[in-house]
Amino acid sequence: MFARVRSTIAGFATRGRSRSKSPKDTLKNPPLEPFVMAQAGNEARPSGVDGGRLVSRTREVADRSFRAFLETASVPRVAWATPDGLELAGGGAAAVVSAEGPDRFDSLREDAARLFETVDRTGPPAARPRVVGGIAFDADHAPAPPWEGFPAAEFFLPAVQLTRADGRTWLSVTEYGPDATPEAVEERLDERAESVADLPMMSPSGGRPGVAATRRTTTKAEWTAGVERAVERIRTGDLRKVVLATALAADLETEIDLPAVLERFRRTYPECYRFLVQPTADAGFFGPPPERLVRMTGSRVETEALAGSAERGDTHEGDADLAAGLETDAKTVHEQALVAEAIADRLAPLGDVTVGERRVAKFANIQHLRTPITADLREETHVLDVVEALHPTPAVGGLPLERAREVIDETETFDRGWYAAPVGWFDAAGDGEFAVGLRSAVAGGRRATLFAGDGIVADSDPDAEWAELGPKFRPVLDELER
Numbered sequence: 386m387f388a389r390v391r392s393t394i395a396g397f398a399t400r401g402r403s404r405s406k407s408p409k410d411t412l413k414n415p416p417l418e419p420f421v422m423a424q425a426g427n428e429a430r431p432s433g434v435d436g437g438r439l440v441s442r443t444r445e446v447a448d449r450s451f452r453a454f455l456e457t458a459s460v461p462r463v464a465w466a467t468p469d470g471l472e473l474a475g476g477g478a479a480a481v482v483s484a485e486g487p488d489r490f491d492s493l494r495e496d497a498a499r500l501f502e503t504v505d506r507t508g509p510p511a512a513r514p515r516v517v518g519g520i521a522f523d524a525d526h527a528p529a530p531p532w533e534g535f536p537a538a539e540f541f542l543p544a545v546q547l548t549r550a551d552g553r554t555w556l557s558v559t560e561y562g563p564d565a566t567p568e569a570v571e572e573r574l575d576e577r578a579e580s581v582a583d584l585p586m587m588s589p590s591g592g593r594p595g596v597a598a599t600r601r602t603t604t605k606a607e608w609t610a611g612v613e614r615a616v617e618r619i620r621t622g623d624l625r626k627v628v629l630a631t632a633l634a635a636d637l638e639t640e641i642d643l644p645a646v647l648e649r650f651r652r653t654y655p656e657c658y659r660f661l662v663q664p665t666a667d668a669g670f671f672g673p674p675p676e677r678l679v680r681m682t683g684s685r686v687e688t689e690a691l692a693g694s695a696e697r698g699d700t701h702e703g704d705a706d707l708a709a710g711l712e713t714d715a716k717t718v719h720e721q722a723l724v725a726e727a728i729a730d731r732l733a734p735l736g737d738v739t740v741g742e743r744r745v746a747k748f749a750n751i752q753h754l755r756t757p758i759t760a761d762l763r764e765e766t767h768v769l770d771v772v773e774a775l776h777p778t779p780a781v782g783g784l785p786l787e788r789a790r791e792v793i794d795e796t797e798t799f800d801r802g803w804y805a806a807p808v809g810w811f812d813a814a815g816d817g818e819f820a821v822g823l824r825s826a827v828a829g830g831r832r833a834t835l836f837a838g839d840g841i842v843a844d845s846d847p848d849a850e851w852a853e854l855g856p857k858f859r860p861v862l863d864e865l866e867r
């Protein structure tokens with residue numbers, strides 16, 4: 386069990402280290418220059434919370450380009466945007482909460498409780514302190530290429546953050562530690578406000594890096610064999626559904642500019658989440674996923690069963706035909722119903738569940754079947770409890786979960802890392818919102834690895850399922866290709 390080791394967020398008071406080299410000094414005035422390699426990795430950021438005060442100061446500012454802000458922010462960098470208009474961009478870390486192993490959720494909750502024990506803040510609820518990050522698909526995930534720098538779970542409390550909501554923009558500066566004082570944080574906020582005022586209001590979204598070469602990690606023959614084996618298992622009875630995924634490695638012609646990619650997603654996928662989690666200068670995980678895992682506000686949980694895919698039509702009629710096909714295709718309806726049922730079952734122990742009406746949800750290049758599901762929780766619950774109960778839903782794992790995991794492990798030829806896993810934020814109240822990390826990639830420098838998967842049920846056809854992967858790579862691939 387590794388959870389304890391990495392998850393004890395030891396705050397800034399790094400015992401046994403000389404003051405001048407402590408992370409606090411490095412972070413006291415995080416530079417607003419483009420991030421530099423020396424800022425990357427654990428050296429330049431606090432690695433724990435073991436007591437201290439969280440002090441956060443916020444002021445309203447004139448709106449600024451989030452791309453420009455992110456370009457100048459130091460790593461770790463995070464960005465989070467929702468279809469209903471909340472946008473966050475953060476640079477540097479006032480604190481890092483991370484965990485590994487089977488107890489990673491317990492460990493995160495304990496550290497979160499410590500981190501948020503004493504909060505001294507100003508500003509509107511939209512700009513309240515939140516930690517932003519994600520969790521790997523598997524609890525035993527260990528960082529290896531292309532996932533260097535991504536532990537099994539990691540969340541950052543941004544040192545400097547821009548928040549946009551309801552047509553207003555706020556700048557926040559946050560410190561965590563035994564020595565954090567309102568005066569020092571105010572002072573830093575003054576400095577930051579000046580640098581942010583110098584940023585442009587809009588910045589052109591920049592060029593795409595260009596793709597020199599791509600490689601599928603799974604050949605068509607391997608895919609076909611994998612799907613056939615899964616279908617066989619489903620027909621012989623110990624498995625009902627499994628989601629099999631593939632990865633696409635791309636060599637880029639020039640270095641990828643992650644803030645520019647996010648800025649373009651803002652225009653191309655406004656109806657999706659848009660996120661970036663970039664622990665180090667080397668690589669970031671990002672994408673515009675359509676799927677909500679959970680939104681929790683007080684005792685209310687909102688989630689959804691999203692599954693079954695069709696492309697968008699070129700004409701209104703063609704599009705409607707494709708949607709009608711989704712709604713009447715027995716295989717797709719069954720596949721999506723399994724997801725809705727399992728989500729409702731997993732929420733039932735936590736509260737009173739309401740399953741809404743199934744509809745077709747349309748996104749820029751794809752449509753899915755979606756059933757909204759809500760729950761009113763009976764007891765005080767942290768959003769991480771709900772994440773733990775739901776992840777992985779059968780939209781990205783399978784049913785029964787343990788069988789599906791075995792099949793995924795036996796079949797997939799790449800490391801899912803943070804793909805298809807929870808990505809989002811939580812706050813001092815235990816509220817939060819998480820998307821499922823789909824339509825996503827991990828990328829840095831001239832390398833990108835994209836991910837896409839499909840739900841396999843008894844009558845799945847390997848060729849049709851292979852074809853369904855294409856549109857799921859598109860959102861990111863379109864931002865890489867010139």
Ligand SMILES: C=C(O[C@@H]1C=C(C(=O)O)C=C[C@H]1O)C(=O)O
Pocket residue numbers: 628630676691692693694753780781805823824836837838839840841857
């Ligand atoms: C697994 C992915 O998507 C999931 C699988 C779907 C399907 O099987 O049709 C549809 C939506 C998502 O729940 C992905 O985008 O990689």
